[in-house]
Amino acid sequence: MKYLKIPAATISRLSIYSRALEELAQGQETVVSSKRLAEICGVNPAQIRKDLAYFGQFGVRGVGYFVKELLFDIKKILGLNKQWKLAIVGCGNLGCAVVAHESFVQQGYNFVCAFDVDPMKVGLKLATGITIHHVDRLVDVCRLEGVEIGVICTPPNSAQEVADRFREVPVRGILNFAPVQLQVCDTCRVEHVDFTVKLDNLAYHLTAN
């Protein structure tokens, strides 16, 4: 099913709603008002209703949302009603932190292979049990494992080369932690986790205000 012209911010908020609902579900809560959900998520209740309205009718007037039902629906919208297969490249502190990130597994993101250039790391296993391969084997191993999303945690000057290898697999999505803009083809989507940009935003606002 295609949902067209949904604002990117709506998708990001759905992700935040789903995380809040996950916690409520674990806390055995069955119903949540839009007011309460909004508070947890740091948005206003009208925003939640507006975001959900893109995808249909949710909740019961005067009652609220059924927690598990809405969680199920949002996960379906986001494509989280399946397991995703991920590969990580760059097994330094950052790569290890990303692979071990607890909410990833919960959400259905499974790292099935890992790569590095460091001969001292190749052959070792990460804490989650996956073996580190040399990055030269990236295309073969990713094809074999059916990797759909590539995660780049390398230094900036290696990131484009890794993206080129992912293109060859091909993977359709890349999560890039390296502070560089990647050139990819139209069929591949890149999301960029850029610490520096966020810090620069802080610096700007602390200076300007």
Place this chain on the structure above:
Amino acid sequence: MKYLKIPAATISRLSIYSRALEELAQGQETVVSSKRLAEICGVNPAQIRKDLAYFGQFGVRGVGYFVKELLFDIKKILGLNKQWKLAIVGCGNLGCAVVAHESFVQQGYNFVCAFDVDPMKVGLKLATGITIHHVDRLVDVCRLEGVEIGVICTPPNSAQEVADRFREVPVRGILNFAPVQLQVCDTCRVEHVDFTVKLDNLAYHLTAN
């Protein structure tokens, strides 16, 4: 100087331009056309001109931008013409990766203290030479060191407590890596680095298209 009503996306792009200019400057390039700068940054040239126009007149028609001059000006706009003092809380893989992030130091972000709850870590030094304190000492140490920005790399269930301690210091900005929405006072700005939201965005687009 106050720059009001500048779009958040403009500030984020200025950060990306400054990084590109930094690299050009290191490569001994003195002048860059808006076309070339746009290519490196993955935007269109008109966007660069529009973003810069919020802050004055830059570049010379038919010539382009003087690399070091524009870099200097953008850094000044972003508040990067000074050294910022940062504290990190949570010295796991992620915290260590953040503190060691090479572009942070380049940009004037200096981690001056680190905190953890783990008694095995307290007293140890990070690779950059700063000592890990117990998080109970956060307020005192941050005041002593003049910390302006706090960085939270703790598990989600400790993040709010850390934010409360930062409020007591007080710090004016928080970079939050924990996947929770933090409640802070109006005088504190939070930027959120949220891996899961980015991955959910990828999943959505890979599912919807």
